[in-house]
Amino acid sequence: xxxxxxxxxxxxxxxxxxxxxxxxxxxxxxxxxxxxxxxxxxxxxxxxxxxxxxxxxxxxxxxxxxxxxxxxxxxxxxxxxxxxxxxxxxxxxxxxxxxxxxxxxxxxxxxxxxxxxxxxxxxxxxxxxxxxxxxxxxxxxxxxxxxxxxxxxxxxxxxxxxxxxxxxxxxxxxxxxxxxxxxxxxxxxxxxxxxxxxxxx
Ligand code: HEC
Ligand code: HEC
Numbered sequence: 553x554x555x556x557x558x559x560x561x562x563x564x565x566x567x568x569x570x571x572x573x574x575x576x577x578x579x580x581x582x583x584x585x586x587x588x589x590x591x592x593x594x595x596x597x598x599x600x601x602x603x604x605x606x607x608x609x610x611x612x613x614x615x616x617x618x619x620x621x622x623x624x625x626x627x628x629x630x631x632x633x634x635x636x637x638x639x640x641x642x643x644x645x646x647x648x649x650x651x652x653x654x655x656x657x658x659x660x661x662x663x664x665x666x667x668x669x670x671x672x673x674x675x676x677x678x679x680x681x682x683x684x685x686x687x688x689x690x691x692x693x694x695x696x697x698x699x700x701x702x703x704x705x706x707x708x709x710x711x712x713x714x715x716x717x718x719x720x721x722x723x724x725x726x727x728x729x730x731x732x733x734x735x736x737x738x739x740x741x742x743x744x745x746x747x748x749x750x751x752x753x
Contacts, residue, residue: 581619581649586657589650592642600750601702604638609704613748615661616700620693622655634718664689664699664747674741676734679726688742699747706739 593614596602602611614622628634629643646654669687677686684690688699698706712718713727714735730738 581652581654581656583653583657583660586650586653586655586660589646589654590657593654594753596638598751598753609708610702612705613701613750614658615749615751616664617658617697617748618690618693618695619652619655619659621690621696622658623651624694625696626651626654658751661751662749664697668746669699671744674737676737677741679729680738683722684742687745687747689745689747697747698742699745701743701748703739703743706742707735710735710739 596604596611597614599611603609604611625634626643626646627648629636629639630646632640634640643651666685666687666689673681673686677684682691683695684698688697688701690697709718710727710730713720713723714730716724727735
């Protein structure tokens, strides 16, 4: 009995470590494979200032976006939690591994750097900076970078959270507290920071 227990503990720990290492290996994603998968995204996301079929906002910049957020966004479209016809159709064709690979490719193209920031920090974003950073460069991978994003897309996203057409428990609360003028000012501020970019074709 006394012999068996430590042995069991050791083999249990070994199994856990093995599971963790194989998990982190796949959780990183294969950027080279992601580059091939991203071919289908190029028609929209790799064309500067592209407007898709909706004239009111530009297709979001995804170059330099946090990999964790990109995966979450793709899963959101695939599950119908986020709705957009073409994005849902694209996301639905991707496996979990495909999503990790594409996300890892996109983030490998370059990351926004706080050193590039200039000018004063807007006082409108005091409640946003804990997650999105003073300059729209997020503190954690699960939060999207906002720096350099298209102004019209930021406006659209904030209105969607506020009116409930894009659902997120965290963001509905924060966006709900904003006036139309706040949304305009915040979108102008984050879009004028350096950060996200349209990847070159
Ligand atoms: C036909 C044009 C089109 C194609 C092709 C396309 N997208 Fe999109 N994508 C959009 C639009 C428009 C949005 C914004 C939709 C919305 O309002 O939620 C978007 C949103 C996204 C978002 C969320 C961005 C954010 O900041 O919230 C990600 C991530 C994304 N696309 C990745 C991809 C990937 C990866 C591919 C290829 C597998 C792809 N897209 C193909 C048009 C496209
Ligand atoms: C507690 C953390 C937190 C705070 C504080 C916060 N956000 Fe967010 N924000 C998030 C998360 C998480 C998401 C992604 C939600 C989703 O998947 O739709 C997000 C998404 C967004 C998006 C959509 C970006 C995209 O690429 O689609 C915008 C715009 C945004 N936030 C702006 C703001 C603004 C402006 C404030 C302050 C008024 C704010 N956020 C405060 C966590 C936060």
